[in-house]
Amino acid sequence: NGIEAAFRYERMQAMRFNPEKWVMRLTASIKIDRTENPAKNAEMWRANAEATWGMTHRWKLPYNITLAAGGSVGANIGAIYNQRNGNNPVAVEAALTLNITGYATWKTHIGRLPLTLRYQPTVPLTGIFFSPDYGELFYEIYLGNDKGLIHGAWWGNYFRMENLLTADLHLGATALRIGMAQDLLSTKVNNITTELVSWRAIVGISGEWLSIKPGKELDKNARIISALY
Template sequence: MWRNKILAILLALPSIAFSFNEEAPDSLSEVSRPVTQIYNLEAGGVRILDTYLSPLYYSGYSLALSGVWTKALPAHNPRRLTMRFDASLRADFTDNPGRTASMYALEADFSWGLARRWKLPYGLQLTAGGSAGVEAGVIYLPRNGNNPASALASFDIAATASLSRVIALGKVPVLLSENLSIPSFSLFFSPQYGEPYYEIYLGNHSGLIHAGWWGNHFGIDNLIAADLDFGSTALRIGYHFRVRSSFVCHTNISRTSHAFVIGVIPRGLGLKPKPSPKTININALY
């Protein structure tokens, strides 16, 4: 009897070893969640209205530097939840319709957000989430003697969404994406109509912070991009439509820009297959 048991165990050993060998690559696989960095240069046209400074629209050109950092989160399923940081610095140079006066604007913003993603048919990926961010800047009209500047400051909670798909352009993988962000709740700064900043400096701080929603503090960021992955580096080409507007205390501030975007993604997107079977890369963009 014991001889039959030993013989059965010896016959079963090869199949047991084979099953362990099949599971070894998965158990030894390392999950990599790289930080994808995108650095952009934007240039385009802008139109500004700030009735605190002037009742006229000023139009001209806008320049911006921006950065995006994305990463899949180490949750139970890192393919579902992603995190991103956004930061930008933009400068606007505008003139009034008669070209008799110039207005300048400088603005910086930073946001952090989370998004849930879903894999859809036809290779599409959908994400939806939210972000929290701050914006601060100034609009400057040199010809105004009493009130030459208007301060900009807001804290925004935004709804975000994106849709993307990977295609091939010859032998080059390309990630096409549509990215949308709409501030939905805000706390923003605005003085009373005609209130000089000198009064604020003297201590008149009443009624400077306002609650904002789509009705009195509307904004939108819409980026359409194509990322060409060459392996060690990827190139981004895109179009960025941006609106920021507010109407409170009989003061209307509006800034609308259309910009061409060109950017670089160091180390690429990882769309090209690499001979590293023991590493599973989970990218936050696709």
């Protein structure tokens, strides 16, 4: 058990070729974990960087509900440090995955305050990930024992799911974002089993960004099409 801190940047953009139907999503995040063993006499640190890019097709439904579905590609790399391992204290993790994703949003109000609720899951379908043999030293890899390091990812040896739930409180041009994120990762390969479950409270700032050339007037028929709202 332990604590996790993370910083995430997210950008959603309605695509020019069909802004009503297609939305691009780009995310980049950095996470740092600190965990203790049950006896509380050893700790382990984990640092991880991740980025995803994807496209989703959306459908506008009655009652201000929007549904979207699509795919994404994700890459992550990180390291785990175990202070009690004197011979091999650092483990490296890396993965490249193809994912299915989507979201559901609902625009409503709390009194006069506009509110947007969103739920978005992301699940890898396939990909590749790095894992050495059980007990293999990185020095051995350096000496040339580099077979069996890259593995094909499928749900039998690599399962991950991220659940994202957010509420945007629209305070004028800027919104206060609060929510929760759950990240589940389970891998089993080379006699190494890893299970990681984390919950994060989200506090952030969101808003609309418009790309307009200085001095150029907007067309009278122009409409602002939001990627999420």
